[in-house]
Amino acid sequence: MKNYTNICLVIAMRAEAQPLIDALQLVEDSSFCPGLPMRAWTGEYRNIQLSLVINGKDPETGLDLIGTQAATLATQFAIDKFDPQLIVNAGTAGAFGENGAKIGDVFLSRDHVVFHDRRVPIAGWDKQSIGYFPVLDVSDLTSLGFKMGVVTTGNSLDMPEHDEENIRKIGGEIKEMEAAAVAWVARLHQVPLFCVKAVTDLMDSGIPTHEEFDQNLKLATENLQKGVTKIIDFLAT
Numbered sequence: 395m396k397n398y399t400n401i402c403l404v405i406a407m408r409a410e411a412q413p414l415i416d417a418l419q420l421v422e423d424s425s426f427c428p429g430l431p432m433r434a435w436t437g438e439y440r441n442i443q444l445s446l447v448i449n450g451k452d453p454e455t456g457l458d459l460i461g462t463q464a465a466t467l468a469t470q471f472a473i474d475k476f477d478p479q480l481i482v483n484a485g486t487a488g489a490f491g492e493n494g495a496k497i498g499d500v501f502l503s504r505d506h507v508v509f510h511d512r513r514v515p516i517a518g519w520d521k522q523s524i525g526y527f528p529v530l531d532v533s534d535l536t537s538l539g540f541k542m543g544v545v546t547t548g549n550s551l552d553m554p555e556h557d558e559e560n561i562r563k564i565g566g567e568i569k570e571m572e573a574a575a576v577a578w579v580a581r582l583h584q585v586p587l588f589c590v591k592a593v594t595d596l597m598d599s600g601i602p603t604h605e606e607f608d609q610n611l612k613l614a615t616e617n618l619q620k621g622v623t624k625i626i627d628f629l630a631t
């Protein structure tokens with residue numbers, strides 16, 4: 395992999411980001427996005443200029459913004475401000491136990507990212523709706539103990555039949571709510587990107603996803619922090 399000296403981590407939730415902010419000793423950039431929810435932290439890690447951007451809180455509910463709209467805006471602001479050579483979209487996700495995934499596993503994106511909840515059965519728009527955003531080949535990093543899978547994105551935590559059908563057709567292994575949006579903006583700017591996703595829930599476990607998510611968020615975010623730190627160490631010269 396190329397020598398990257400300016401890397402931006404794009405993360406949806408504060409709870410996913412905080413262990414990394416602490417471990418990498420990042421400091422908030424209070425000039426980021428005045429008047430808008432998105433927030434950023436920066437720092438230097440060995441020879442790497444690091445930035446970390448989160449979606450921030452919804453002013454209406456006070457809850458973290460999740461999903462594709464906020465991720466799109468956050469990524470655009472991140473590129474405007476930090477002009478990164480590489481974007482790493484980090485976060486939590488669901489996976490399939492039947493594929494061998496376990497709670498707390500950390501996956502890297504394989505090959506491409508797509509949307510799984512867009513259905514427009516008109517020639518041309520069907521493909522455009524699903525999207526196809528190539529991700530950086532990070533198979534070198536599997537030596538650090540990561541699994542790899544195709545990441546698919548939608549705006550819901552649950553998985554209705556329609557979405558499951560699409561995910562299976564696409565060969566999706568990791569289901570989450572931001573990656574394709576982040577990857578779309580990154581591709582518009584021709585910034586290479588890959589994803590690091592820690593598993594909070596197994597979609598075929600029979601347990602309601604929101605319960606598994608709550609139960610396992612802490613473990614997953616700790617593993618996410620360890621995984622991303624290992625990757626940054628690997629990339630630093």
Ligand code: ADE
Nearest residue numbers: 486487488551569570571
């Ligand atoms: N984030 C964590 N688990 C998820 C799931 N199963 N679907 C979408 N986003 C998630």
